[in-house]
Amino acid sequence: MQLSPNFTLAELTRSDTATRLGIDNTPPPAVISALRHLCERVLEPTRRQFGRPVRVNSGYRSPRANSAVGGSDTSQHVFGEAADLEIPGIANGDIAIWIRDTLVFDQLILEAYTPGQPSSGWVHVSLTTRRVPRKSVLTATPRGGGQRGMDYRPGLIIG
Numbered sequence: 523m524q525l526s527p528n529f530t531l532a533e534l535t536r537s538d539t540a541t542r543l544g545i546d547n548t549p550p551p552a553v554i555s556a557l558r559h560l561c562e563r564v565l566e567p568t569r570r571q572f573g574r575p576v577r578v579n580s581g582y583r584s585p586r587a588n589s590a591v592g593g594s595d596t597s598q599h600v601f602g603e604a605a606d607l608e609i610p611g612i613a614n615g616d617i618a619i620w621i622r623d624t625l626v627f628d629q630l631i632l633e634a635y636t637p638g639q640p641s642s643g644w645v646h647v648s649l650t651t652r653r654v655p656r657k658s659v660l661t662a663t664p665r666g667g668g669q670r671g672m673d674y675r676p677g678l679i680i681g
């Protein structure tokens with residue numbers, strides 16, 4: 523199923539963890555609507571801006587798939603409202619800055635990012651129709667080499 527011209531439902535629901543553990547990651551209809559909204563308002567414009575395919579590492583996660591990857595209970599991935607993305611050959615900081623300055627979003631996190639290492643981590647971006655967008659922008663840097671979680675700081679800390 524095509525969600526938007528360049529993104530499929532399969533891409534936005536793929537989960538290696540769910541597959542490995544035999545967890546059903548099929549979204550309900552409300553989630554499909556949310557994913558379509560995310561594709562149209564965030565993923566398509568980002569693809570157009572950078573002129574290259576956007577790789578979605580994680581989109582929808584069913585509650586069980588989300589628990590299995592250690593996601594928070596309130597994760598917007600569970601609602602089909604968030605995607606973790608990268609664009610091969612483009613610095614994650616450049617993607618995050620462009621989204622921050624251009625798009626409507628709920629939360630933008632430069633995640634698992636080590637300042638000064640342009641390809642480290644990924645960009646988490648969410649969009650919601652359940653409330654007014656928070657326009658929250660954070661950078662999550664690995665604490666103790668990633669073994670002790672992440673430190674979340676306001677803004678984009680690119681380094």
Ligand SMILES: [Zn+2]
Binds near residue numbers: 604605606
């Ligand atoms: Zn995420």
